[in-house]
Amino acid sequence: MRIAIIDTSAGRAAVISDGLREAGLDDLVLVDTSRPLVAQIEAATPDVVLINLENPSRDLLEDFFAMSRALARPIAMFVDQSDAEATGAAIDAGVSAYVVDGLSKQRIKPVVDLAVRRFQAFSRLQRELDDAKNALAERAVIDKAKAILMKRRQIDEPEAYALLRGQAMRTNRRISEIAEAIVTSEALMGDME
Amino acid sequence: MTGERFRIGFLPLVDAALPVLAHELGFGAAEGVAIDLVRDMTWATVRDRLLYGHTDAAHMIAPLAIATTLGKDRPAVPLAVPFVLGLNGNAVTFSARLAAETGLTGALGDPIRIGAALKQVADARLAASKPLRFGVVHRYSSHNYMLRYWLAGVGIRPDQDIEIVVTSPPFAADALAAGEVDGICVGEPWNSIAVDRGVGHIALATAQIWRRGVEKVLAMRETILNERRDAVEALIRALHAAAARFVEPGAAEESADILARPEYLDAPRDAVLRAVTDRIRLVPGGEPIHYPDFMFQYREAANFPWRSQAAWLYSQMVRWDYMAFDDTEAAAAGNVFRPDVYRAALAGSGAPLPGASSKLEGGLDEPIGAGSTQGRLTLGSDRFFDGRAFDPDDIETYLAELP
Numbered sequence: 001m002r003i004a005i006i007d008t009s010a011g012r013a014a015v016i017s018d019g020l021r022e023a024g025l026d027d028l029v030l031v032d033t034s035r036p037l038v039a040q041i042e043a044a045t046p047d048v049v050l051i052n053l054e055n056p057s058r059d060l061l062e063d064f065f066a067m068s069r070a071l072a073r074p075i076a077m078f079v080d081q082s083d084a085e086a087t088g089a090a091i092d093a094g095v096s097a098y099v100v101d102g103l104s105k106q107r108i109k110p111v112v113d114l115a116v117r118r119f120q121a122f123s124r125l126q127r128e129l130d131d132a133k134n135a136l137a138e139r140a141v142i143d144k145a146k147a148i149l150m151k152r153r154q155i156d157e158p159e160a161y162a163l164l165r166g167q168a169m170r171t172n173r174r175i176s177e178i179a180e181a182i183v184t185s186e187a188l189m190g191d192m193e
Numbered sequence: 194m195t196g197e198r199f200r201i202g203f204l205p206l207v208d209a210a211l212p213v214l215a216h217e218l219g220f221g222a223a224e225g226v227a228i229d230l231v232r233d234m235t236w237a238t239v240r241d242r243l244l245y246g247h248t249d250a251a252h253m254i255a256p257l258a259i260a261t262t263l264g265k266d267r268p269a270v271p272l273a274v275p276f277v278l279g280l281n282g283n284a285v286t287f288s289a290r291l292a293a294e295t296g297l298t299g300a301l302g303d304p305i306r307i308g309a310a311l312k313q314v315a316d317a318r319l320a321a322s323k324p325l326r327f328g329v330v331h332r333y334s335s336h337n338y339m340l341r342y343w344l345a346g347v348g349i350r351p352d353q354d355i356e357i358v359v360t361s362p363p364f365a366a367d368a369l370a371a372g373e374v375d376g377i378c379v380g381e382p383w384n385s386i387a388v389d390r391g392v393g394h395i396a397l398a399t400a401q402i403w404r405r406g407v408e409k410v411l412a413m414r415e416t417i418l419n420e421r422r423d424a425v426e427a428l429i430r431a432l433h434a435a436a437a438r439f440v441e442p443g444a445a446e447e448s449a450d451i452l453a454r455p456e457y458l459d460a461p462r463d464a465v466l467r468a469v470t471d472r473i474r475l476v477p478g479g480e481p482i483h484y485p486d487f488m489f490q491y492r493e494a495a496n497f498p499w500r501s502q503a504a505w506l507y508s509q510m511v512r513w514d515y516m517a518f519d520d521t522e523a524a525a526a527g528n529v530f531r532p533d534v535y536r537a538a539l540a541g542s543g544a545p546l547p548g549a550s551s552k553l554e555g556g557l558d559e560p561i562g563a564g565s566t567q568g569r570l571t572l573g574s575d576r577f578f579d580g581r582a583f584d585p586d587d588i589e590t591y592l593a594e595l596p
Contacts, residue, residue, distance in 0.1 A: 056235060063358070
C-alpha cells in the first residue's frame, strides 16, 4: 500500500513516516510542498494521501481527486459516514486522509489511526518545545528587569525580585509581564533622569 | 436564553462581515448568543471543521453547502442554510498581460464585449497549446459557476478552450502574481489586493454576470439546526441586526477597521473599505469607481434564502459536473435553503419577509414591489448578463437551452 504524506512541516512528516515504517508500511512518498502538489501525486499514484488539515492546497487537491474520480478512480475522504467518529478524531488531530483507490476500510483504518497518533505525538512535542522556549525567554526578560531595578534603585538582586513579585501580586499579573513593562519603559525612557 | 455559544468558521473575506460584526458590536450578546470565530485558509477545512463538530456553523460558499448535502466527492452530510450572508461581492481579475491583450479600458466594461475580446485571446492561446488558465476558489463555488456561465455565454467552452483550476482565496493574488493563472475569480479584498500590488486589473464584477447572485451563506448541520432551533433563531436575529448596522451611514469605516484586523482578514484597511462601500479600484493607481450593486449585505431582503437560488446553483452543478439532471437531487438541493427558519426567526421584527420561498430568477429589469407577509419589499433588477431567466420548476428545459 503506497501512502503519500503532504505536510508543510518537514519535522512532522518525518514523525509520521517513522511511525508508519515501524508498523511495516514502508512504501511512502513524501511530497515536497514547495513544488506543485498535483503533479507529484499524479506521478506517485498513492493508495492513500495523508495531508495536514491546514495545508493551503487542500481545495486544489480535492478538485484534482474529483477529476480523477471522473476518470474512474474511486476517491473518498476517509472514512464513510458510519465512521464519523474516526474521521472526527483525524480532523481533531489535524490530519485529513483521502483514500485514492478505494481500499477496504479494514485495511485503511489502521493507517489513519497510526497517522493520528503520530500527529498528536508531534503536537505534544511541539507544545513542550514552545513551553520550554517561552520559559527561557521569560527568564531572560526577568533577569533584564532585575538588572534595571538594581541599577536604578541601588538594590540587590533578591530585593529587585521581591519588588517584581510584589507588583505582580498587587496587580494580578504575571511576573514576566511586569518585567516586560520595565524593560520596554527603560528602552523608551531610560535616558531621562 | 443565556449561555448559548456558536463557534463559526470563516475564511478571510469581506463577506464574512456579518458574523464578525455580530460578535464585535455585541449583536450576538444582545440576543443571548456568544460567537467564537474560527479562521481557516481553505474551504475544505472550513467544511471539515463544520462536519466534525469543531464548529457549530460556518461562513460558506453556497454551492459547497449543497454539494456536501448531496454527497458530491465525499459521504453526504445534510446541511441547512437558514440565512444568506450576502449577494455577489466577487470580481474577475485579469493579469496585467491579459488585461492589455483584451483591451480593458479601466472602466467596468460590458461582459459581452470583454468576453468577445477574451475569446480571441483564448483561441490564440489554445492554438499555441498554451491555453488560458483561470483560478476559482473551489470546485463547488459560486465563483466557478459565475465564471463558467459567463465564459460559456460568450462562446468559450470551459474545460476545452480554457483551463479552470482551484486556488484558495488568500492565495489567489499570489497565483496571479506568480503567473500560475491568467485570471482569477475571487471575493474581496483579494481582487483589490491584486490590483494594489500591480499584478491584476479587475475586468468584471460578478454582479454584472448575475445581478442578484447568492454568495456566502450561514451553513450548519441539519441536526444542529433541529437540536438548537431557538438558539439558531437568536443567531439569525443577531446576524440580521449586524446586516442592518453594516449599511447604516457612517458604519463603513468602523466595519473596515474591524474586518482588517489581523485576527479577521489581516488585510489593508483601505482595500477592505473600498469593498464595504462598493467602490472598486479597477487598475493599479486608478481612482476607485462606485458600483452600487457590487456587494449586497442587507437591501432587498438579501439575507433571505430563496430556494430558487439554491436551485440555480444545482442547475450549474449538473451542467459542470457533466451529470444527468435528477429530480430527487434537485429537490434536496432546494431544500438546503430554509426560508421557514428565516421567517420564524424574524417574525415580529419588522424585517421584510417575502411571501414566497421561490421565484423566477433573472426575470426583473426594473425594481418591483414583491409580495411580503411583513414589511415592504422591493426587488431590484436581477438580470443575468445574457438576458435568460431561470424557472426553478423547469430546470431541465433551462439546462437544454444553455450553450
